[in-house]
Amino acid sequence: MKLMIVDDSNIIRKKIERSTEIEGLEVVATAGNGVEALEQFPKVRPDIVTMDLTMPEMGGIECVEKMVEMDPNVVILVISALSDKATAIEALKKGANGFLCKPFSEQELNRAFRELLGEATNG
Amino acid sequence: MSAMKSGKYNAIVLSIALFIVFDAGVLVMNFYIADQFARDAVQVNLAGRQRTLSQRLIKALLQTDNALGSGNFIETPLNELKAGYRTFDTTLNAFNKGGTITGVDGESVSIEAFSDTRSRRLLTDTLETWLPLQEALQPMLAFDSKIERSAELIMTDEGANLESDLFHAIMVASKDNRDNRLLKLTNDLAVHLEYESARRATRLRIIQVTGIGLALINFFVILFHLIRNLNKYDAMIEIAKKETDDILETVTEGLFLLDSEYRIGSQHSAALQDIFRRENLAGVNLIELLRGIVPETTLNVARDYISLYFGGRVNENLVDDLNPLNEVEVHFAGDGSQFQTRYLGFQFRRVLVDQELSHLLVTVNDITARAALERELQVSRARSTAQLDMLMDILHIEPEVLTDFLCGSERSLGKINSILKRSAMGVEVYRAKLDQIFREIHAVKGEASALGLNSVVGLAHDIEDLITDVQERPTISGGDFLPLTIKLDVLLGHIQSVRELVARLVDFRLVFDRSKIAEVADDQRAAPRTDMSALLHNLTERIAEEQGKRVNLHCVGLEGKHVPEMYRGPVKDMAIQFIRNGVTHGIEGPEDRLVANKGQVGRIAMKFVPLGDGNFEFSYRDDGRGLDMDLIRNTAVDKGFVSADQIEAMEDRAVMALIFKRGFSTSTEVSSDAGRGVGMDVIRNLVNELSGRVRVSTARGEFTQFKVTLPAIPRDMDQAA
Structure with a gap:
């Protein structure tokens, strides 16, 4: 299983990378904004993507929409602060599959991955 | 449910199949x-024939013979004899071996050989009886003459032979009564066949009736089974419905199903009606139901959020955090214009x-109590933190001093309350009121600061800020006092919570030291002891430390009960003010003091x-830099208390009096301890209120001294104190 991390914060990217402890889930790409993410997306074809919402150049909502257009089977976990629920809901409407609230713990991140991967494997 | 259904239908299908069979x-x-009846009827008819x-x-045989003898035509009786013979003989053969013959009605019929014993025996007897006659009749059957008239025929050989053959045949027929036997045998056969037919008909009818009976029984079995099953399933459905109803009636949550059009399903819990305060919720659009009681923006987000569940892509376990209706404030119209x-x-x-996704199951709870509790918890947590901070503050204060402070502060706030209550109109009156309040608060702040009660200092400082802000406005109205009263209330609450804390600490002490109960009780009964020197020492140390100075305070007559009760408060307030001003403005820093050939430690x-x-004297003296007359002059002119010309003409004594004016401060920064221009005017006011006098003396670089003379206390007042 290939994981792609999209977040403009280096700290968060590192944290996700370090915290991921799902067997067989491997970080194949990281991106600091939507444009970078979409450049890499067709090359690495990730199975699951963690997506920040507020990023320079291209935000998460647009990025989610384009990724789902390119690969309808991609699983996207939105990771964002709770301050703007409406934006997160918009991203989910565009095709993201789950939401994780910042700040998050390792356990919460891995639980979210398990939920999404379990669903992807079953479905 | 489906197993139950298939069981029900299996029984019905089996029953219907049996019915059809x-x-x-x-x-x-x-x-x-019907076929058997037809066959039997043919046989019976043939037997009758x-x-x-x-x-x-026999009759045709006799008629032929008679016609021949009497000379009549023989053709008709002879033909009848021939036809009768052929039919009788063919039928008898068919009875014996089976075959197709002409029936009674002239149609061809196919019959089978007789098979039952009685028929066969009667047939055998008939054949045996028939055989001699059959042979005897052969010549007549073969007879065929051109001569029609018997009178002519009898004359011929042909006729003579015929006569002889006829005679022979009549003899055979009558011998041993053969003709009658033949009649009897054929009659017996006919009777027997009729009997057999009737017997078979009866048997078949019994079978038919039995079949119909069985079919009817089966029909009733089906009917009974069907009705019983229907009743059983109806009862099961009734029980299931009753159970569902009981759940929906009893459950305290609002429970309902929601379709993709946001419509509430036909079944919902009774609690839902209580929660939304309306009936007939089935089919109602949830969004419309919430419109008006939930803010529109929340509603739009909620609609989008619910649509996620119908979208299919979203994992429902990972979106709970986004639920905008997780804890939503709703406003129901109450009585009149009141909202609840x-x-x-x-x-x-x-x-x-x-x-396949069919609906959403929605659970609604009235969480008002929980939400209120959470808020209460937050407030309580904040209060606990504040109390803990306060506890740290008050732990190093002498209980008596603290109690004294609390009493004094409450007195001050009581005074402020009566100032606020006094009716007043006009900007100037308002300003005067604000001044009075300011002085009271400033005194409370000063004392709190002396005790290191930072939380009280902070609140008092806020109030001072607010008053300063209002004072600076070009015009003041009664409404400007409103925020002030709120802040004063907060301060009072805070002081009361300090008192509660002290009470708890006393309890704590009581638990740990029961032997001292009496003593504590005595303390509590006694008027607050005024060992204000401890307080003043604390204050001096704190301010000096803040300003990087070293000061030694020496108090005389301020311990114990030396100060009369009615002067304790004012003297304490004045002492605080003197120390604040003295340490801030009077005492020099250690280096400056060394330069000035003084000890590093300042003295007060x-x-x-x-x-x-009978009068009293309260004096203050420090060995600081003394009053800077030039600075006072400049400040007085800058602040517009006097004009430049006036100041030139003023003597030092008059200039010194300026420091008692309200708003006078030589400090350029505002801190808790100096700079607001309040301070010395507090002293002047206190002295005025007590009808005392204050004198100042100073020497540049050497000292500053204040001497306050307070009048003797009337005897009755002292008694009261």
Whole structure:
């Protein structure tokens, strides 16, 4: 299983990378904004993507929409602060599959991955 | 449910199949019986014809013989004899071996050989009886003459032979009564066949009736089974419905199903009506239901959020955090224009039927109590933190000093309350009121600061800020006092919570030291002891430390009960003010003092002594830099208290009096301890209120001294104190 991390914060990217402890889930790409993410997306074809919402150049909502257009089977976990629920809901409407609230713990991140991967494997 | 359904239908299908089988059986039996009846009827008819033919043959034989003898035409009786013979003989052969013959009605019929014993025996007897006659009749059958008239025929050989043959045949027929036997045998056969036919008919009818009976029984069994099953399933459905109803009636949550058009399903819990305060919720659009009681923006987000569940892509376990209706404030119209605020919590779950999303199961709870509790908890937590901070503050204060402070502060706030209550109109009156309040608060702040009660200092400082802000406005109205009263209330609450804390600490002490109960009780009964020197020492140390100075305070007559009760408060306030001003403005820093050939440690001496005339003197003296007359002059001109010309003309004594004016401060920064321009005017006011006097003396670089003379206390007042 290939994981792609999209977040403009280096700290968060590192944290996700370090915290991921799902067997067989491997970080194949990281991106600091939507444009970078979409450049890499067709090359690495990730199975699951963690997506920040507020990023320079291209935000998460647009990025989610384009990724789902390119690969309808991609699983996207939105990771964002709770301050703007409406934006997160918009991203989910565009095709993201789950939401994780910042700040998050390792356990919460891995639980979210398990939920999404379990669903992807079953479905 | 589906197993139950298939069981129900299996029984019905089996019963119907049996019904069809029985009915088909009866039908087949009917065909068979009808066919059998037809066959029996043919046989019986044929047997009857044989009986008739046996007689007609004999009769035709006798008629032929008679016609020949009497000279009449023989053709008719002879033909009848021939026809009768052929029919009788063919039928008898068919009875014996089976075959197709001409029936009674002239049609060809196919019959089978007789098979039952009695028929066969009667047939054998008939054949045996018939055989001699059959042979005897052969010549007549072969007879064929051109001569029609018998009178002519009898004359011929042909005729003579015929006569002889006829005679022979009549002899055979009558010998041993053969003709009668033949009649009897054919009659017996006919009777027997009729009997057999009737017997078979009866048997078949019994079978038919039995078949119909079975079919009817089966029909009733089906009917009974069907009705019983229907009753059983109806009862089961009734029980299931009753259970569902009981759940929906009893459950305290609002429960309902929501379709993709946001419509509430036909079944919902009774609690839902209570939660939304309306009936007939089935089919109502949830969004419309919430419109008006939930803010529009929340509603739009909620609609989008719910649509996620119907979208299919979203994992429902990973979106709970985004639920905008998780804890939503709703406003229900109450009596008149009153609104009632409640908190509702909605939870959504997908309902899958055969892996397909059919509805959302929605749970609604009235979480007002929980939400209120949470808020209360937050407030309580904040209060606890504040109390803990306060506890740290008050732990190092002498209880008596603290109690004294609390009493004094409450007195000050009481005073402020009466100032606020006094009716007043006009900007100037308002300003005067604000001044008075400011002085009271400033005194409270000063004392709190002396005790290191930072939380009280902070609140008092806020109030001072607010008053300064209002004072700076060009015009003041009564409404400007409103925020002030709120802040004063907060301060009072805070002081009361300090008192509660102290009470708890006393309890704590009581638990740990029961032997001292009496003593504590005594302390509590006694008027607050005024060992204000401890307080003043603390204050001096704190301010000096803040300003990087070292000061030694020496107090005389301020311990114990030397100060009369009615002067304790004012003297303490004045002492605080003197120390604040003295440490801030008077005492130099250690280096400056060294330069000025003084010891690094500054000295302040305070004394409260009774004078011989009954009056009291409260004096303050420090060995600081003394009053800077030039600075006072400049400041007075800058602040517009006097004009430049006036100041030139003023003597030092008059200039020194300026420091007692309100708003006078030489400090350029505002801190808790100096800079607001309040301070010395507090002293002047206190002295005025007590009808005392204050004198200042100073020497540049050497000292500053204040001497306050307070009048003797009237005897009754002292008694009261």
